[in-house]
Amino acid sequence: MGDDRDRGVRLDDTVGLMTAGYAWLPGLWRRGGGRALHTPGGGQPPGALGGPHPGRLFYDERHVRRHTAIPEPVQGTLFGHGAIHTLDGAEHRERKAMFLSLLKDPYRVADLVEQVAGAWDEAVGSWSGQRRVVLFDEASQVLTRGVCDWAGVPLDRAETAAVARDLVALVGGFATLGPRHWRARRARGRLEDRFATLIGQARAGAFPMPPGSVLEAVSRHPGPDGEPLKPRLAAVELLNIIRPTVAVAWFVAFTGHALHRWPQHRDRLRTEDIGYAVAFAHEVRRFYPFAPFLGGRAVTDLTWQGHTIRTGSLVLLDIFGQNHDPLLWPDPYRFEPQRHLGHDPDPYELIPQGGADAATGHRCPGEDITIALLAAFATWLSKLDYDVPAQDLTISLRRIPALPRSRFQMSDVSRVKGGAHMLRA
Numbered sequence: 064m065g066d067d068r069d070r071g072v073r074l075d076d077t078v079g080l081m082t083a084g085y086a087w088l089p090g091l092w093r094r095g096g097g098r099a100l101h102t103p104g105g106g107q108p109p110g111a112l113g114g115p116h117p118g119r120l121f122y123d124e125r126h127v128r129r130h131t132a133i134p135e136p137v138q139g140t141l142f143g144h145g146a147i148h149t150l151d152g153a154e155h156r157e158r159k160a161m162f163l164s165l166l167k168d169p170y171r172v173a174d175l176v177e178q179v180a181g182a183w184d185e186a187v188g189s190w191s192g193q194r195r196v197v198l199f200d201e202a203s204q205v206l207t208r209g210v211c212d213w214a215g216v217p218l219d220r221a222e223t224a225a226v227a228r229d230l231v232a233l234v235g236g237f238a239t240l241g242p243r244h245w246r247a248r249r250a251r252g253r254l255e256d257r258f259a260t261l262i263g264q265a266r267a268g269a270f271p272m273p274p275g276s277v278l279e280a281v282s283r284h285p286g287p288d289g290e291p292l293k294p295r296l297a298a299v300e301l302l303n304i305i306r307p308t309v310a311v312a313w314f315v316a317f318t319g320h321a322l323h324r325w326p327q328h329r330d331r332l333r334t335e336d337i338g339y340a341v342a343f344a345h346e347v348r349r350f351y352p353f354a355p356f357l358g359g360r361a362v363t364d365l366t367w368q369g370h371t372i373r374t375g376s377l378v379l380l381d382i383f384g385q386n387h388d389p390l391l392w393p394d395p396y397r398f399e400p401q402r403h404l405g406h407d408p409d410p411y412e413l414i415p416q417g418g419a420d421a422a423t424g425h426r427c428p429g430e431d432i433t434i435a436l437l438a439a440f441a442t443w444l445s446k447l448d449y450d451v452p453a454q455d456l457t458i459s460l461r462r463i464p465a466l467p468r469s470r471f472q473m474s475d476v477s478r479v480k481g482g483a484h485m486l487r488a
């Protein structure tokens with residue numbers, strides 16, 4: 064049995080993470096001499112899981128828990144303090160039940176797509192005459208409008224662009240300690256203030272909450288003491304629905320990129336073949352880089368591929384690596400939606416939004432929403448005619464989260480004939 068403790072790789076090497084981006088963990092594999100590491104780290108020896116199906120170990124609460132595993136800079140930007148992502152056991156299951164009831168109901172998912180479709184139609188209508196349209200920026204505003212309307216969160220039209228910018232900042236700044244990070248912290252402060260005030264007013268009856276809405280459910284959800292969550296914490300969790308929905312804009316920009324690089328997919332998407340649109344959405348989520356890895360903490364001594372990971376160590380699950388593992392995905396750097404046709408994804412293999420079961424573990428409860436939105440956006444984009452002007456479409460793997468540098472720009476956009484009625488769910 065190997066013990067890599069003397070190989071001297073520090074997983075708390077945040078500078079390495081910031082400069083190496085998605086290559087950081089594979090670099091550790093190489094330097095650690097294998098796909099399971101156990102390294103000294105400053106007082107916090109960590110382990111990183113690679114190889115076949117590491118999710119089975121990572122998602123077993125008897126082995127790995129989340130408490131204290133998520134660094135403060137990520138909580139202070141992306142998730143918020145006290146967020147569901149940091150909970151374990153009964154408290155996690157209790158709060159997760161609320162997210163699942165709001166996010167996994169197919170009628171609610173269809174309703175969200177409908178709201179976003181309305182915002183998209185309006186946006187497309189406003190593009191004629193514009194020299195260039197930046198797809199990422201437009202998608203983030205369309206998603207902000209759609210998700211706020213769907214969730215029962217009041218949003219003045221005039222505020223949409225500013226709120227979208229703040230929501231994008233939360234996602235854009237979690238993996239750096241540079242200016243983007245401080246922008247994200249300020250944006251979180253503004254958004255939490257705004258949502259906590261809104262929840263306070265809603266609870267006080269200052270305006271009627273739409274019955275059955277996300278706003279109502281989060282405002283009324285009780286904490287472990289049986290009392291409604293404190294307004295700040297309720298705001299954090301409301302943001303944990305609004306913010307990741309807007310983050311789908313990253314995948315929308317990648318969808319634009321994929322349709323530009325491999326235009327052969329457009330025709331089939333235009334036929335509104337939902338199965339194909341879903342397969343396309345899966346391939347966008349697998350192929351393009353977004354969440355790099357996940358962290359938990361070993362609750363007991365673990366053995367992974369012959370290596371020991373000590374109790375208390377940080378344990379990392381390599382999302383980007385697994386989504387490009389040739390053992391799971393033949394020719395992994397080929398964009399091939401067909402590979403997902405005719406079967407449901409294995410819950411431990413396709414893990415861009417985490418693995419295992421969303422009902423019992425931390426797997427993303429927003430996956431159905433993400434897939435439905437992406438399938439719709441891919442279809443909507445396939446029904447537009449546009450030019451792709453000269454621009455820098457490089458996707459740097461050094462920057463987390465990655466994005467085409469130009470955020471995908473289009474010019475001379477118009478609807479193709481028959482494209483007004485678009486796939487809604």
Ligand code: HEM
Pocket residue numbers: 147148149159162166303304305307308310311312314353354357415416417418424425426427428429430432433
């Ligand atoms: C842009 C697309 C998305 C990506 C890449 C993504 C990715 C992820 C990942 C990697 C996790 C962590 C899984 C784990 O810890 O095991 C997660 C958790 C979560 N996601 Fe998503 N997500 C996306 C969209 C959404 C949407 C649309 C929603 C809600 C509307 C959402 C809500 C959540 C919540 C509440 C959690 C915490 C779950 C828990 O800790 O139990 N996500 N997501």
